[in-house]
Amino acid sequence: MEQDYLEFLHITKRFPGVTALDDVSMSVRRGEIHALVGENGAGKSTLMNILGGNLQPNEGELRLDGQPVKIASPIDAYDKGIGFVHQESNLLENLSVYENVFLGRERVLPLGRTDRKGMCREILECCQRLGYQLEPEKPVAELNLAERQSVEIVRALLGRPRILILDEPTAALAEDEVARLFRIVRELRQEGVSVLYISHRLDEIMELADRVTVLKDGRLVGTLEREELDKDRMVSMMVGRVIEDIYPDRSQVQFGQELLRVEGLTIPGKLEQVSFSVRAGEIVGLGGLEGQGQRTAVRAIFGDQRFSQGSISVEDTPLKSGGIAGRIRSGVAYVTHDRRGEGLVLTQSIRKNSSLAALRRLCTPLGVMKEGEERAQVGKQMELLQIKASSMEELVSHLSGGNQQKVMLARWLMTRPRVLIIDEPTKGIDIGARMSIYQIIHQLTQAGIGILMLTSDMVELIGLSDRTLVFYEGRIVKELSRSEITEERVMKAASGMTEE
Amino acid sequence: MKQLERIRRKFAATPQLSSVLTICGLLLMVFAAMCVYSESYRSTYNITNVLVQCVPLACVSLGQTLVIISGGIDLSVGSTISVCTAIAARLMGSDNPVQVFLGVVVVFAFAAVVGLVNGAGVNYLKVPPMITTLCTSTILEGVALWILPVAGGRINADFARVVYKKWDIISMPLIILIVLFLAMRYLLYRTRTGTSLYAIGRSRPIAASMGVKTTQASMKAYVLAGLCAAVTGLLLACRMRVGDPTCGANYGMDSIAATVIGGTSLAGGTGLLSGTVAGAFLIGMLSNVMNNLNVNQFYQYVMKGALLIAAMVVYSISDRLEVRRRES
Secondary structure, X not given: OOOEEEEEEEEEEEXXXXXXXXXXXXXXXXXXXXXXXXXXXXXXXXXXXXXXOOOOOOEEEEEEOOEEEOOOOHHHHHHOOEEEEOOOOOOOOOOEXXXXXXXXXXXXXXXXXXXXXXXXXXXXXXXXXXXOOOOOOOEHHHOOHHHHHHHHHHHHHHOOOOEEEEEOOOOOOOHHHHHHHHHHHHHHHHOOOEEXXXXXXXXXXXXXXXXXXXXXXXXXXXXXXXXXOOHHHHHHHHOOOOOXXXXXXXOOOOOOOEEEEEEEEEEOOOEEEEEEEEEOOOEEEEEOOOOOOHHHHHXXXXXXXXXXXXXXXXXXXXXXXXXXXXXXXXXXXXXXXXXXXXXXXXXXXXXXXXXXXXXXXXXXXXXXXXXXXXXXXXXXXXXXXXXOOOOOOOEHHHOOHHHHHHHHHHHHHOOOOOEEEEEOOOOOOOHHHHXXXXXXXXXXXXXXXXXXXXXXXXXXXXXXXXXXXXXXXXEEEEEEEOXXXXXXXXXXXXXXXXXX | OHHHHHHHHHHHHOOHHHHHHHHHHHHHHHHHHHHHHOOHHXXXXXXXXXXXXXHHXXXXXXXXXXXXXXXXXXXXXXXXXXXXXXXXHHHOOOOOHHHHHHHHHHHHHHHHHHHHHHHHHHHOOOOOHHHHHHHHHHHHHHHHHHHOOOOEOOOOHHHHHHHOOEEOOEEHXXXXXXXXXXXXXXXXXXXXXXXHHHHHHHOHHHHHHOOOOHHHHHHHHHHHHHHHHHHHHHHHHHHHOOEOOOOOOOHHHHHHHHHHHOOOOOOOXXXXXXXXXXXXXXXXXXXXXXXHOOOOHHHHHHHHHHHHHHHHHHHHHHHHHHXXXXXX
């Protein structure tokens, strides 16, 4: 019971520009529930993806039962007795439940026929044991999130795992489903399975975990034994960084009239009664753990997401469902977090990328580009934002991350927005460029633009926001002003804890 | 009851199935209208003929369907057909049964190699399927003309007669199609290769992460498409009794059209074989009808295109309805 079954030894994983894991060592015993906690980007998922065979570490090694192992791929992990239940469903919607469960290792009868009946029977037996009700021949597309998760759990358990990874397993579950999951996890522990449990819900961890390992910024903070478990202690281990002196001084900033007002915004299952406002010159930060509804709210404001209830107005004019084009005309702009995916047209120049959102202003009524004006305006933005490039004809794919981010800013500033939404303003860019982007944001507020910022970087959230709204499960659970904010308070609210 | 439940399940899993039934209904309507309109049309002789005429397209479309389900596309089947008839006309003219048999073997071997080349281009060189198969298609057009510069050569008459043997309404081509259809059906719905094809058509990374041998599955699809094209090539060669280095030209696009009309999504991951056969028969039947009515060739093309657009619209609407149903 007390022996270490799985060991991570000095694991380091570097991605271009960031070190996701830095010399992390931890061990998991046979038959224990080991929880892994930490903020966004602390390295939990990276560590689990290494164990699950999705990533290879740059340094360090894994040991199973004392033997060094190399896990080459997800299927290799599966064969070595490591089951992985992903946070986001990793199933193929066009196939049925049994096809998904047995994909890649179908039971085969003579003549190459798959043993459909046998596979369905096995699934039904497993479901009965676990208390799930799944119809093996139903297409996965028809299942809800909780059912999809049970399909993943069945898939993992039919491989008779020695180690089971559960990544935020309760995020999509109702209360009784959570209870069932806990019972299953405890039964597995009885059978000697080691369960690695990632969660940001500290209450759950208190209830379930035997030990807890805390990660922060890709480093190991420590492992707590069962008797040491304490919510406040976990929170204080997760937080506690120095707010660097790279943020503009915003103590003198004056706010103007209200620019954006969101009232009672509701999208069933995603957002519930979200209300807030942004004033001219103000930076409002949206915080919280990933996927708690912040991005959905922002997308609704930008007209990219339908909502069933609530209203959004800019400068007292209610916004109708006009789609993105309508929003741009109303003075809303959105700088995406996914620079390469939905932000920049990588095969095009700075000029073409910058003028993309403001084409309506840059064209004659007949739709011909006024190229002179385009050049003048792009040139002005490049100078203003200090975009470093040989000319505006340079391809954006040749630019550094920081300059690419500035091109996106330039694009949206050319639409002359009243409200600028910035999603992850400094993701994956170096410190110098970050400082200059903070400075730009600061200057924009002085010109009277209202900024709505969404960031998963806690330090940035605290350093830049005049007011912070913390999201948890689709609601705003906490509003903190600049004077009230501390990392600990944000973290507590984001983990669903109430302050005493 | 259990059977009924299975059928209901099947409908739920493949919403295209109802569209396939619509196509079949459409087919019967066209057919019934023609029978009423024209005396000669309802003769057994003509009905057998109509069915036989549709078979070559149906055969090649079955292979195309596999490739499209797996997330690819094969534009080269048309010129593969041309090359196959050219090879057949060169090798199968002799009266020696052994040599005729060898000819058949060579045709299939050649088609399999074409499939391997396509599969290798897509899977190893990572060239998009559309480009890879367009290139091989162009090369094969040249190869066909090199083997047989003008239509000619000879197919052993006995062999051709056996392949086109008819008994009342049943004919050898029809039997060949049914056998091929059943074999493909078995492969697609009953074996792990079939499941893998659907899986990689939906998402290769996810399929790979679950242990599907994605490259292997994709290669199989292209090889099978080549082999199906070879069947069509031999059928055409036996019908004409000569080879024609350009006779396959229309089959590339027509096979894609038949597949799409039959309810297989060009995005991959969904589709069914019965729909493809129905689609191929619809295309074949309509051109037969229009020939019968002396409709100009131009209009036939227009008709075919319009049919394809109609199918796309119907499927995209039913897809959207399906999504909305699931969301609510």
